[in-house]
Amino acid sequence: MSGFEARSRAALADPHKRANVPRFAEKAADNRVRGFEGIDVDALRTAGEAARSRAIADLPALLDSLQAKLEAAGVVVHRAPTGADAARYVTEVVLRHGRMVVKSKSMASEEIGLNERLEAAGVEVVETDLGEFIVQTAGEPPEHIIIPAIHKTTDQVRELFEPLAGRPIGDDPADLTAFARAHLRERFLEAPVGITGVNFAVAETGTIVLVTNEGNGRMCSSLPRVHIAVMGMERVVADLADLAVLLPLLTRSGTGQKITSYVTMLNGPRRREEGDGPEEMHVVILDNGRSRVRETPYRSVLNCIRCGACQNVCPVYRQVGGTAYGWVYGGPIGAVLTPLLHGDQELGHASSLCAACDDVCPVRIPLHELLLGLRRDRAADAAGPMERLAFRLWSFAWSRPWLFRLSVRLAGRARGPVPLLRRWTRTRDLEVHR
Amino acid sequence: MVALFPTCLGEALNRAAVRDSARLLTAAGVASERPAGATCCGQPAWNSGFVRDARRVARRTLRALAEAEAVIVPAGSCAAMMRLHWPHLFHGERDQALAERVAARTFELSQYLVDELGWRPPAPANRAEVSYHDSCHMLRELRLHDQPRALLAAVADLRELPRADRCCGFGGTFSVRYPDVSTAMADDKLASAATAGAVTLASADPGCVMQIEGRAARTGAGVRVVHLATVVAEAL
16 A cells, blocks of 8 residues: 555544544635625735745745845854755754754744754744644644644643643633633743744845734744744745735735734844844744755745645645655645655645645645646656556557447446456445436 | 547446437537547546556557547536647647647537537427536536537526535546545435436536436435436437
8 A cells, every 4th residue: 555545544534633624724715705804815826936936946046135134134144055054054043052942833944853853952842823833742743834723623632731730720721721821821922942933034234024813923933042944945026026026925824813812024034223132133044855846846846835735625625634645845835845745746736736725825836736746756767667668568458449339338337356357346336328 | 621529438328428419419400420439538547647547548649639620518517628738638738739629629519519519409498497507627628518408598598506516426436436525425416406406417527427327226216317418418
């Protein structure tokens, strides 16, 4: 059994996941539709695509400009060619200042296994986004790009939180949230280092933009003495005008909000005249395969702004959740990104090619077309000999009308233990209308 | 000659739908023929990444359709393959011009009846309730939403399915590559049919019919899943 098949079967066997993922994904998808009501969404998507394509086309120059602006503001910029290098750099910085970090959610840090690396070095890592805190407590990776605990019931959250609290909390989401808030507040005050992701980085102004709803990103970047922001190199945008297009596209596509509760724009560490903010700020710009992808026909995948809209409408994601895709990104974007950045060429097949993702992507990434491309690559160099042979025989037979007629007649009458047929008939009848 | 291309699934599993499609065309005043030598549009291999195998099969069908003034396809997904993907499949290859010409003359059945002929079936004495499932490529590649509904609404009380546009989980080879996920998706579709209280569920794709009907039969779901052409032909 293949990797995705095994993982998806495990996911299908989890009753909580099966109840919650479709429910909350659907809710998010519906919120997105409401979020764009009265707006020419297709025009906005076209503008978003243009802004992102510009950024990726000019990536080297924009990153140089970003770095120059950040350094001029007193930020230490580190370009990390690999995930391992990024994790090593962050760990070194953290160890210079202490043994504890507070973190706001960041897919880039998930991608490089940062928490594991820090913990191996003896650092306590506290995730401060509520959903991320829940999955961290459960010892699980996030199940969704922006809703990490999409699969958890309030009852499961209670079971996770009560041992931490050492007292009963109950099932009321407000009580559970209040506990997390109080618990995390102490960590914010204590931790010498805060780590955040980056939603956008504006090259023109050297601005790091964080988009959150809980304010934890702002606390991570302002309370600790040191702030480290980890960004995939493609997070960069040219200027504030492009940011103005992309920011509402991200929030409306992700949660249906006109704007999130907190949008934080950072232009370096605390200045002499300022009353708060970190004394030291680092920005880690992560490549980890992105430069390579930029030179391929899959370049447009770097346009992604990580809104999660494709996951919410995906009928496959809906059934199996994000971790079934085997790496940090689930859903259609994961089925495309994972083979490109991480390997696992099979994942291009983890889609029924329904194209619902194409219709919601805020930056018009042609996910359907990219999935087909990945399938072609796999067929050319990674498909097994049996599969190749099967298609060879198939095309031999079906390019000959008499063999075609014979085979469809047999297919209509086929019964018994034919391997491929059994993969159909194990769960479905084969109805024939003559 | 107007060619009615049965498609591989139509030939193998749903000849009734092909016959019913021919009846609709006749009722609309069009004499259609089954093109000799046409087999399959090549989509199973195309969607699996095996381009040469897809082209090998598609070329046979393409040439069988060379003389047709219009090609009618009672399968939205195959129509999308032929109209939109064949020009790419044959790009820079032998038969490129032919592929482009045939692609431009290819129509999904309801698209041809409604958009090209402006035909509607006559109103029957009794109207049953029918729901419609949008097949993915027909809706999101060919953008055919109203055409099948126009045919159904003429002969039946059309009751919209919640999330009619959500994939039924067939996906061609996807259905046997990941049968458990595919089946869970079919269950989702059947649940939405149950929510709507659908008695009859029509689709314009033999693949979706095969998937939803096959799962309904296995689980004893009380809904009749049937090709759009059959529903309309029964009312003639």
